[in-house]
Amino acid sequence: MVNKLDDSIVNSKVQSIGPSASSSLNDKAMKLRAEGKKIVNLTIGEPNFDTPKRVKEAAYKSIELGFTHYVPSSGVNTLKESIADKFLKENNIAFNPAEEIIVTPGGKFAIYLAIITFLEEGDEVLVLDPSWVSYKPLVQLSGAKPVPIPLYYDDNFKITREKLEENVTNNTKMIILNSPNNPTGRVFTEKEVGIINQFVLDYNILAISDEIYEDIVYDDVKNISLASDPAVKENIITINGFSKSYAMTGWRLGYIGANKNLVKEMVKVQQHLVSCATSFAQYAAVEAFACKDEVYAMVEDYKKRRDFLVTALNSIPGIECRSPEGTFYAFAKVEYNGMNSEEFSQYIFENAGVLVTPGAAYNNNECIRLSFAASMEELKEGVENLRKLLI
Incomplete structure (x- = not known):
């Protein structure tokens, strides 16, 4: 009789690490949305813009020319x-x-x-x-x-x-x-x-x-x-x-x-x-x-979202957020009912349908990360859901 494989078959270095928190949370959001559930996903670090047109056209041309x-x-x-x-x-x-x-x-x-x-x-x-x-x-x-x-x-x-x-x-x-x-x-x-x-x-x-x-x-x-x-x-x-x-x-x-x-x-x-x-x-x-104009346009849009999100978060008791100098992330400090970042993230997900990344994933258990690489409509919905829950 052949013994079943167990964890001992896995490289010990692989056993020592966990899955990516941000990727896992985004996978969770996509699964829930596919099931028809309403989720405001503010976890993933992915621009919600399309790749510049000239880059896509160059890819089509490269394939047609046989650069494969x-x-x-x-x-x-x-x-x-x-x-x-x-x-x-x-x-x-x-x-x-x-x-x-x-x-x-x-x-x-x-x-x-x-x-x-x-x-x-x-x-x-x-x-x-x-x-x-x-x-x-x-x-x-x-x-x-x-x-x-x-x-x-x-x-x-x-x-x-x-x-x-x-x-x-x-x-x-x-x-x-x-x-x-x-x-x-x-x-x-x-x-x-x-x-x-x-x-x-x-x-x-x-x-x-x-x-x-x-x-x-x-x-x-x-x-x-x-x-x-x-x-x-x-x-x-x-x-x-x-x-x-x-x-x-x-x-x-x-x-x-x-x-x-x-x-x-x-x-x-x-x-x-x-x-x-x-x-x-x-x-x-x-x-x-050669697509700097597209980059500048994206950054200008991110700036509007940043300004909205930071102002909105700071108007909610228990949340403090500095304005980020770069990236499309807000890293907000949370002081709410003694919860750490993981507890708070789970609380707002279960009660407000807002999915964020707990700071514990980044080795800081007092903050949460909110991605504003999302539409302004989704940001407004997420903030309103938080306001209803926390105020």
Whole structure:
């Protein structure tokens, strides 16, 4: 008789992680809606705009022209050249497109590629909390250990050298940074960038700089790329992609800019894991960089939604919300009947039909994350439902 498989068959590293909270909640919302239930879904980080027309047309043309086969693992030359040009003009970083750019199947994979290439058992990785839900699980899958650096709502998640120093050990090999930040909406100040870069230099560690939301900023705020400082450029792995800025989430296209010696090693891993990112999507993505007007229009619409949502949330007793400087997320502090973020999120879901992501998913149990990458109509409905329940 054959014994039934049990959990022992699963890799222990996989057993150590849980599912993505934001993806799981969005799956839940879609399932409930498919069942005919009325749900206001403010969980998912996906633009509710269509991909720019010229990008779609370029994809159709690429397929018709037969660009449907393998391409070099590091990416299509024309796209890598466009990415390098973008880095130089918009981020003040000079990369050689032939040796220092990789096109990846999504920004999330780009982060994992950097992690899996350079980390191993016993290494430690500093992660600023609150942090995106996937950073720590991706580190754990490599066998390394994520080490949190707590930041706090009450001082607007300010970064100081003292906070960065708290958990450094001889095993610290990397730090993961995200600006504009998911979930807080914070953008690093020039002073904070200087503090971070000096810290990276002093300890000679690698830094992953996740800048996927860089175009989605408000009120004359501008994101500063860490690698724009030549002194620290060789230590920085800059991650970006097309999902958020260009409403291309389903295209699964990200990219990396880094020192050629780092890129050489990451390309080896990409060759074995995925061969290359989708060929015709890469040819089409070249057109995205010419779609700045569409990006500006999206950001202007997000700003209107942000202003509405933040004002509305602050008018509800028990909720405090700063205006995010970037991204399309509001990270609101909740003080209601002694509930933590998970309890409060469940309460408003069950009684108001509003689905949000509890801050606990980002290692902050006093806040909730609300995505305003939703229509104004849905935001108004969600706020009204909350007002009826909480006031």
